[in-house]
Amino acid sequence: MLRQRVITALIMAALLLSLLFWAPHSAVVVVITAVILAGAWEWSQFCGLKALAARIGYTVLIAIAVGSAAYFAEAQPELNSRVLMIAALWWSIALIWIMAAPTSINAVTAGIAGVLVLTPTWLALSALHGGGGRGSQYLLFLLVLVVAADVGAYFAGRAFGRLKLAPRVSPGKSWEGVLGGMCAAGAVAGAGAYWFGLPKAPFIALCTAVAIASVVGDLTESMCKRHVGLKDSGSILPGHGGILDRIDSVTAASPVFALGLYWLGVL
Numbered sequence: 001m002l003r004q005r006v007i008t009a010l011i012m013a014a015l016l017l018s019l020l021f022w023a024p025h026s027a028v029v030v031v032i033t034a035v036i037l038a039g040a041w042e043w044s045q046f047c048g049l050k051a052l053a054a055r056i057g058y059t060v061l062i063a064i065a066v067g068s069a070a071y072f073a074e075a076q077p078e079l080n081s082r083v084l085m086i087a088a089l090w091w092s093i094a095l096i097w098i099m100a101a102p103t104s105i106n107a108v109t110a111g112i113a114g115v116l117v118l119t120p121t122w123l124a125l126s127a128l129h130g131g132g133g134r135g136s137q138y139l140l141f142l143l144v145l146v147v148a149a150d151v152g153a154y155f156a157g158r159a160f161g162r163l164k165l166a167p168r169v170s171p172g173k174s175w176e177g178v179l180g181g182m183c184a185a186g187a188v189a190g191a192g193a194y195w196f197g198l199p200k201a202p203f204i205a206l207c208t209a210v211a212i213a214s215v216v217g218d219l220t221e222s223m224c225k226r227h228v229g230l231k232d233s234g235s236i237l238p239g240h241g242g243i244l245d246r247i248d249s250v251t252a253a254s255p256v257f258a259l260g261l262y263w264l265g266v267l
Contacts (some may be wrong), residue, residue: 001195008238012246013254016143020129020136021256028129036122037063038243039251042233048107057267058111065119066079069258073123080127081262087120087255088213094252095171096214098223102169105227117220117251134196138266141192142210142257146249148188149181149211156180165215170222178215198264200259210253217252 019028040062043075044055072079094113097104128142129135157177165173193200221244225233234242261267 017140020140025130025135029126032122032125032129033066035243035247036066036118037234039118039121039233039247040114042242042244043110043118043224045230045233046110046114046228048110048228058114062115062118065115066122069119069123069127073126080123080267081130081259082254082263083120083123083261084127087116087124088259090116090120091213091216091252091256094220098166098169098216098219102166104225105223110224110227112254113220113224117217120255121247121251124258125250127258127267128254128261131261137196138257138261141188141196142254143250145185145188145192145207145210146214146253149185149214150249151180151181152184153177153215156183166219169219169226173215173219178212181215182208182211196266198266202264206257208263209260210257213252213256214249217249220252221248 019031022032037059040059043062044058049058050056069083072083111142119224125139128139131138131239153173154177157172157174160176160180161174162173163175165175166177185207186204190200192198192207193203196203201243221233225231231245232241236242258267
């Protein structure tokens with residue numbers, strides 16, 4: 001199992017780097033769109049949809065939402081930051097939902113959540129790659145930051161984890177793990193501030209918020225999977241599960257990161 005996970009991860013990393021640094025922006029957007037729609041297909045399960053037509057219908061709904069976001073991003077780019085602010089507000093609400101009422105979820109709320117999760121993710125990832133002249137670097141940095149937070153949380157949680165973070169949603173996560181993830185993200189943030197030549201304190205604060213958001217994204221997908229009794233969102237990635245299992249943290253982290261770069265005047 002571990003060998004399979006490592007092989008899949010290496011292949012994905014090679015494809016990602018090739019895409020980010022050698023493919024044109026339009027090709028990257030096509031791949032981002034394909035990933036989001038694959039995520040929509042998997043998310044349809046969280047709504048209790050089992051019939052093929054119903055799952056296709058939900059995926060088409062997300063495609064329409066993404067298409068609308070793409071249209072307005074092109075026609076009125078100044079609206080992008082407002083949409084990302086709404087997304088950040090949604091993730092704040094999601095955190096309250098997870099902590100206060102993780103079992104209060106049904107087909108309708110799960111379906112609405114899917115639109116609020118996947119559409120801003122597409123917008124944020126597309127904006128990051130296309131903005132500021134260093135889009136590939138910003139997007140790669142975001143992914144490295146999320147991975148650092150995740151790895152730091154894993155090892156800190158294994159070594160020191162005692163206080164459960166959200167036992168009704170993800171029993172394995174602990175507050176100690178979150179702290180370890182924040183420390184790892186802080187180290188990456190410091191290096192990122194130097195690399196991009198951005199003000200150190202604001203950028204590290206932004207990256208800390210992004211790391212916290214990544215945890216919320218992970219927990220949100222876990223909550224939805226637990227609602228329908230799923231361990232993984234799919235099986236398309238050997239050893240890793242589904243698309244959503246790989247991008248759950250990114251769905252929350254990317255809008256927060258893109259919004260922060262807008263505020264810093266980078267995008």
